[in-house]
Amino acid sequence: MWAEQRLLELGQSPEAAAEWCFWCLSQVTVHDVNKLTEKLFPIVEAMQKHFSAGSGTYYSDSIFFLSVAMHRIMPKEITQIIQVDLDLKYKTNIRDLFDEFDNFPEGAVIGIAREMQPVYRHTFWQYRRENPQTKVGEPPPDGLPGFNSGVLLLNLEAMRQSKLYNQLLEPTMVQKLTEKYHFKGHLGDQDFFTMVGMEHPELFHVLDCTWNRQLCTWWRDHGYSDVFDQYFQCEGEVKIYHGNCNTPIPED
Helix, strand or coil, X not given: CEEECCCCCCCCCHHHHHHHHHHHCCEEECCCHHHHHHHCHHHHHHHXXXXXXXXXXXXXXXXXXXXXXXXXXXXXXXXXXXXXXCCEEECCCCHHHHHHHHHCCCCCCEEEEECCCCHHHHHCHHHHHHCCCCCECCCCCCXXXXXXXXXXXXXXXXXXXXXXHHHHCCHHHHHHHHHHCCCCCCCCHHHHHHHHHHHXXXXXXXXXXXXXXXXXXXXXXXXXXXXXXXXXXXXXXXXXXXXXXXXXCCCC
């Protein structure tokens, strides 16, 4: 269903009129998440099995898995999408984030920031014990702390063209990787992106932490206070605050 935007009589400066022009020329499409899920049922079903805490839990809902295969349900003329959580506060124009698509290295299909808590240090505990020299779950800058999907840049055209990425969506491949890493997650699509990123980091453009400055500190109080700050630190002027796990966002 398309909703038309009416041209506004601004009575303001040309700059203000140009700002509104972006919205005047845009179109809005409303999708039924249940119908989208039906189209992607084999993929979504496999994700729910491995990356949610069980039926009825928050991240078991189908909507938390659609991003992994958005390229299969969006019209071909849509080549790029920015997908964001609702618990964000923008300190810069979101349009600036689109410039990050130009920074994707060859082969990358998704732009995403690092997870800023030791979530995956915990989740990969068995793999880390079996592989004591691994960088999996280690903090930045040299480690692989995993990803946070609160801010996602999806290069849909690159996702469509990537044979590797589409192979990784197959349920058999998901099963293979979860077995290799002894992975059982509970955070939906970001668990999938994290696990794939451990195996194929070349598929991702890592956003600076200032584009997804996460504020949750839950893991600091649950067994990881000794290493927490190594994950949580973020230098630079924040562009987007992310109040994950219901954390208050700083006032201006």
